[in-house]
């Protein structure tokens with residue numbers, strides 16, 4: 001099993017890296033065969049998104065920025081699961097993680113990662129965990145990732161070391177690693193929530209009407225997702241009552 005850890009901190013081997021490193025050690029205690037690969041976003045070449053829309057309209061292969069984006073995407077595809085980690089910087093994800101999200105924004109339209117499991121790790125000095133975890137897992141969900149564990153860890157400044165508090169944070173990390181591991185070894189396809197089923201139908205409706213030269217249209221057509229009989233990005237049983245309600249709601253003009 002291969003896990004890719006994407007560390008969104010501008011600080012090499014900082015707190016965020018250290019938290020994920022501890023997750024690696026905990027996972028290896030459970031299963032020595034788990035392979036870890038780290039990508040520290042500050043150590044690869046990922047240019048700043050220029051907002052030109054080329055990736056969305058024409059395809060990511062036409063992106064004018066020539067850097068490590070494509071090889072990073074290949075790594076994400078090849079991994080069995082991905083850990084996304086960011087520090088809280090001014091009550092948000094770090095700029096480097098935000099740029100990562102922007103550079104992969106086309107994946108919210110062309111969600112290649114459906115069904116892939118993820119863990120979100122957020123580190124902070126004091127506050128912001130809830131908000132940053134929410135925003136990060138929401139965006140990853142739009143790309144298709146299933147966030148099955150979330151760990152928010154507070155790193156007190158060095159002059160404030162409190163053994164009891166730091167043990168509590170470690171225990172939080174261990175508990176969430178266990179949740180992540182249980183999900184990793186569960187091979188059953190994850191049942192989508194009602195909202196996710198609805199999102200699929202709404203996207204299906206929107207992209208079937210899109211211009212045929214738009215990258216999104218071609219992607220959805222080639223995946224076979226524009227067929228009305230398709231209920232979700234991957235094969236999973238859907239209750240008939242849910243199918244009917246989703247179909248009715250998606251027909252409403254919004």
Ligand SMILES: Cc1cc2nc3c(=O)[nH]c(=O)nc-3n(C[C@H](O)[C@H](O)[C@H](O)COP(=O)(O)O)c2cc1C
Nearest residue numbers: 009014015016087088089090091123124125126127
């Ligand atoms: C620019 C900057 C902004 C920060 N903003 C916040 C914040 O809004 N709330 C908070 O509690 N901690 C904040 N912190 C503290 C970091 O979240 C915390 O030290 C984190 O663990 C740093 O991780 P890193 O070493 O991987 O960068 C900030 C730190 C920096 C450098």
